[in-house]
Amino acid sequence: MMEDRIGVYVCHCGHNIAGTVDVEHVAEWAASLPGVAIARDYKFMCSSLGQELVEKDIQELGLTGVVVAACSPHMHEPTFRRACERAGLNRYLLEMANIREHASWVHQHDVESATEKAKSLISGAVRRVMELEPLEPFMVDINDATMVVGGGVAGINAALELANAGHPVYLVERDPSIGGHMAQFDKTFPTLDCSACILTPRMFDAGNHPNITLLSYSEVEQVDGYVGNFTVRVRQKARHVDTELCTGCGDCWEKCPAKVVDQEYEAGLGYRTAIYRPFPQAVPKYPVIDEESCIYYQKGTCKACEKFCPTGAIDFDQQDTEIVLNVGNIVLATGYDLFDPRRVPQYGYGRLANVFTSLEFERMLNAAGPTDGKVVLRDGITEPKSVAVVHCVGSRDENYNPYCSAVCCMAALKFGHLVKERTGADVTSFYIDIRTTAKNYEEFYHRLLKEEMEFIRGRVAEVTDAARMPGEEGKLIVQVEDTLIGKQRRIPVDMVILMAAMEPRNDATDVAHTFGIGCSEAGFFTEKHPKLDPVATMTDGVFIAGVCQGPKDIPDSVSQGAAAAARVLTLIGQGTIAIEPVRANIDEEHCSGCRICNNLCPYTAIEYLPDLEVSRVNPALCKGCGTCVAACPSQVITGQHFTFDSIMAQIEGVLYDTYNGNGYVSVEHEVPLATG
Amino acid sequence: MEEVQTRKPFFDRVMASTPGGNTLLGCLQCGTCGGSCPSGPDMDATPRKLFAMARANMEEDVLLSNAPWYCVSCYYCTVRCPQEIPITDLMYTFKRMAIESGHYNAESHADFSQSFCGYIEHYGRSFEFGLATRYHLTHHPLQMVRKTGLGFQMIQKGRLNTAPDRIHDMPQLTAILTEAKRIATEDEL
Amino acid sequence: MSQEHNAYGYYPGCSLKATAHAYGDSTERVAEVLGLTLNEVADWNCCGATEYMSLSAIPAYSLIARNLSLAAAQGHQEMISPCSACYLNLRKANDSMAKYPALNEKVNRALGAGGLHYDPNSLHIRHLLDMMVEDVGYETIAEHVTKPLSGLKVACYYGCLIVRPRTDGYNPEYPMHLDRLMQTLGAKVVDFPLKTHCCGGHMTQISEETAFELIRRLLHNAADYGADMIVTVCPMCQLNLDAYQPQVNAMFGTNYEIPILFFTQLMGLAFGIPAREVGMGAEITSAAPALGKIGHEEMEPARPKRRDKKSLPMPQP
Amino acid sequence: MAKRDYSLDNPAWGDRRPVIVGFLCNWCSYRAADLAGTSRMGYPATLRDIRIMCTGRLDPTFVIKALSEGADGVIVMGCHPGQCHYDVGNFKAMRRMALLRRTLAQLGVHPDRVQLAWASAAQGTLFTETILNMTNAIARLGPLEWRDTVADIAPSTPPLPDEAHEPEVIHG
Structure with a gap:
């Protein structure tokens, strides 16, 4: 057996670690640990000079293992693994001791405790690294097909980028048409481009691209596999329309007698029929039958659409179908839900007719919308003479969502401009802070100031129809503290628009679980690194783009769609990828064939071989959780890289100073034992 | 507890004297409180402004403000505050601090509270007739004339007892309140 | 309603013995009809209203806690308070003691001087209205309506303190349980936007300008909506809206004559209890003209419907 | 920021502090601990954490090993139930831990010394609160001193690696 020669490298991370942990002392102490050949401290271990230090020592001192005591392994483990490899040391003979996130940053005013904790973590890592075994990563081929989930502007862009690069794409959309929220808008800020004019060509391209398979009205049910080789089960919901026969002529929906309020595309402000195409530019162009409002499905008779369909495309017996896709990468662009302002009862939405949500108002402004683009009250006729725009409804509020929804300020300015343009009405914005941070946004704000949009700084207290003073009768009264004056004011208006928050989709946590990624506390998908890897996730091969990652506007969503595509293209370009050999492995010679592990495995990766009377792990299916390892009664399953011995050694290591080691640490100023 | 010297002793004292008071650190100055307040128009400074002044450590200006005395305890501000600040309770804190420091200009309001509580300390129950006569005679003698009519009507309808209701175990209540007052002088919450 | 659930600790509060005796009387009679037992907490004291807290926190909490301690010692698990201000104070003392250990310790030290002790959360404090709609339930109440x-046409006025700051699942801005109760009794309920706005509280005593304006708004709005009367759940609200109505009229040159009744009085009337047994007549603004309408069904003009093609749908629930 | 508990002046600790070994799953709670760090949330320096891929990997032997090596408590933290990166690993941990706590109780180890908790990657605050609460619980219980107490009653209880893990030894 080879003698252990471990190198320990204690990083200062500038002041981040050295400001709290006595790094020089820790390095000196580490040098005295059994098996340690060299211990150093250095200002920035992750710098190229720091890495070279490790490489040089590996080569000159013949190190058998490396411990880098620095930041979280989630930050720089790959960096130092590459460094080891460059110097000829197996990349899995590296262990990170997380003395920044887990020590210096959480014990900031307690040098002694932070230093002691750093020592124990390093001691654990040193003991562990001695038990590690060289491993070879699995090399897997990257399937060049990609699945994009969500056909809003972010998803469409990701799909087009990939398809234009020559790779197959499956674009999965839950609704009958792609387009997302952007397809509902009339104009986009600050350029006031026609939303449909810029989006429709992209939708068309996505729907007709030879490399894009569009799966509309479909939902992802299950995802298995790993980067390069995902297997995805998609359920395509029954449209009850045979798309092979349908020409999209529209006879069916014109004859359909069932009229219902359109909660989706028209945001509740307009009507549609039971068989419907969400909007004229829908891609694909085929209609769907909504079973819940269809008279035939509810009462058993009608079938007007079938009678009038010239091509016989209506199929009431059509069933959901299941499709299995094999893809190498996944881009999630599932978008957002609008906050329901009924949850803020003091704003009267749902009770006071002329209180509208921002999305309802977008539909109202749309030339193809329920009012043909006319700004009118709920009666459908009367033009308002005064309009209030209420910011931060459900945003920046601990009662609902603490975050800022990012786009509402600009959308409110856009509304102000369009209302003035179309009606000449007075528009008053009620804001806490106006946030116009992107290119040309502040200029747009200045423009609205000059267009005499009113701005009152104060979060609206309530919207009421209870008149109190002359001039208030028949109006909606917006009550607010004008914080710039310091006085309570009541502003009577005809119409109120609530700038409702963007919220994570109501099933975002389920979706995250399906794809094996994380959610923030608010429910938005968590990126791998907020600054440096904003569209990747902790799960290799799964990327995120658009508002599902956090509130953002159209340019940012488009950028993220393209960025996610670029990240996928990098992997496709590599052709193969190394994946972690963190897998279970059964020592078949000692396996008793008890089959306990077979049922425990969540991925059915363990199969029983009746001929040999032993179980075997399929490494392609195993994800390395270790559940079987812990359960094996004969302890013959090895959890590679997290072996029994390595964890037992690490336990001994972190407890080096207890009575098995040199005695407990004594402390004089420790927080939890301090008396009041 | 050790006295810590801080940059903003008044602001810190306000927070420390109110259960959950440290939420005040998150005040956005959005004005939901001032906008929601039923007596907002009568206040010389809205709650939001008082919080800004407290943060600027302007003790005298805060305690001299009439705003806390106009608080009707309707709790609209508290439930609507986007930062979950217990604003109504902070108004009580300002009132207490003003009375303690003898530093307020809304005299009648404070005196009403004190008269009311005086009766409770005597009888264990409130005594509206006594309160109305004593407090209004001393503070609003003119209003008293108008109120007399209402008073007679109330007595007629059996709604105003002319003799106070008294609890049995008054010594117990006195003992509790005496001890409570002693504890209150020890330190703030 | 189960057998063990129809006995409650009862904290009437000072007002129900004086200015709001109509509330007390009607509560007792209604409870009788519904088979509820309200056991008055022996030797309870004033909750301090909104005043004591302005003076000193620990004595204020201790004053309230004496009641909690007595009620718990007298074997009650649930205590019903008909007065919204008492309800809030009792709840607040209990909840704050439970949440802030330092406060709990101090208050119990003070209670100790009187030989008492209170463990937070050993008593469940509820408002009378909550008990009526949750425990008795609309169906049982409907069964008793004769x-x-x-x-x-009634405007249901909740005031502040039964829905704020402790909401208990009721909407703090637009609660509906009193509305539903009144509909159960057969009344027509107007959509009263100011249902949770303030009546002025103690401001009637110290700043009439402030208080009377708040009262005026409520009367104005109720009249606007064509309410025959305002029904309340709080003695303070009733007193302010009722007793000061003539003075409000004088100050603003208005002529409102809107009777203000307690919800228990209307329950009693609907249950067929004689009017004087539920304290009718104690109100300053007489309810007699409005009550003359009971039994005389008036046809409401059908609500004007806007159903021309242009009208836009209202948000769906 | 986690608040300290003033009820912790248990004299049994002398001049040392409680030692808690934490087994944190790679996906949720280890990242929650990272988040606590990046957000500079403080918590007692009693935790010595070990990363495992999933709480499902937790071999009960690890817990016994940690206690016998001198830890006063062990906390195992994973993803919230239903959100396990490996689907159900945390449910397995839940069952194993329940059994383990019962076994340890029979040896005189207070069940509060061995706890199972959840924190998602976004819950740095919950993580710090959990560590604080665990520290408070252990501080109240006093030192464990396994060698002097438990080992006396059941000297051969902890299956030490050398005896228990024969196959691995042969393999190596």
């Missing part, structure tokens, strides 16, 4: 209030 003289439905048909034809009477």
